Amino acid sequence: xxxxxxxxxxxxxxxxxxxxxxxxxxxxxxxxxxxxxxxxxxxxxxxxxxxxxxxxxxxxxxxxxxxxxxxxxxxxxxxxxxxxxxxxxxxxxxxxxxxxxxxxxxxxxxxx
Amino acid sequence: xxxxxxxxxxxxxxxxxxxxxxxxxxxxxxxxxxxxxxxxxxxxxxxxxxxxxxxxxxxxxxxxxxxxxxxxxxxxxxxxxxxxxxxxxxxxxxxxxxxxxxxxxxxxxxxxxxxxxx
Numbered sequence: 107x108x109x110x111x112x113x114x115x116x117x118x119x120x121x122x123x124x125x126x127x128x129x130x131x132x133x134x135x136x137x138x139x140x141x142x143x144x145x146x147x148x149x150x151x152x153x154x155x156x157x158x159x160x161x162x163x164x165x166x167x168x169x170x171x172x173x174x175x176x177x178x179x180x181x182x183x184x185x186x187x188x189x190x191x192x193x194x195x196x197x198x199x200x201x202x203x204x205x206x207x208x209x210x211x212x213x214x215x216x217x218x
Numbered sequence: 219x220x221x222x223x224x225x226x227x228x229x230x231x232x233x234x235x236x237x238x239x240x241x242x243x244x245x246x247x248x249x250x251x252x253x254x255x256x257x258x259x260x261x262x263x264x265x266x267x268x269x270x271x272x273x274x275x276x277x278x279x280x281x282x283x284x285x286x287x288x289x290x291x292x293x294x295x296x297x298x299x300x301x302x303x304x305x306x307x308x309x310x311x312x313x314x315x316x317x318x319x320x321x322x323x324x325x326x327x328x329x330x331x332x333x334x335x336x
Contacts, residue, residue, distance in 0.1 A: 139323050148308055148326035196261055204312045206252055209261040
């Protein structure tokens with residue numbers, strides 16, 4: 107099974123809200139990723155977790171806060187987002203960093 | 219650091235005709251190469267991968283890609299396309315175990331929109 111699940115599928119939030127995106131995989135993968143994808147663009151890497159340790163992408167604003175509660179789960183906490191943060195947020199996992207990644211279906215986020 | 223170039227942003231092809239989507243990469247070390255397909259409003263699906271071994275890799279739905287180290291290319295081909303192949307195709311590269319153990323996701327090309335015309 108090469109399935110990565112993401113919830114919710116769609117999310118609409120105001121600029122003062124706090125929300126969380128969730129990602130889960132049961133493939134025993136030890137690397138998990140968050141990507142942001144704008145329309146008609148390739149995915150942009152936001153964060154990488156390897157063996158549940160975070161590798162920070164310094165270009166990501168602090169209003170995005172990742173969390174890895176265990177080896178199967180990955181969260182992305184959102185706070186005080188801007189309209190330009192509206193995008194498809196993709197979660198992915200791989201056996202270890204560098205190997206092929208398996209993507210979830212994504213969460214379509216709209217910030218109003 | 220690695221980079222990926224997909225020169226064609228859009229490729230229109232008639233149904234049942236052959237197609238080639240071009241991908242060139244740049245890296246100072248050995249790389250792993252991937253093709254992903256994205257249908258509208260969906261996530262990315264792994265189509266093909268080259269990690270090592272045979273330079274010609276094939277998918278279950280008729281696509282194939284060949285790793286050419288001297289030309290630093292990993293072009294995607296299909297001998298006969300179907301209307302259902304209409305999608306966005308992304309070439310991606312990873313330096314894998316050569317990345318030094320630091321944060322390293324995939325580096326994607328800008329994507330090629332494959333349009334199948336009846």
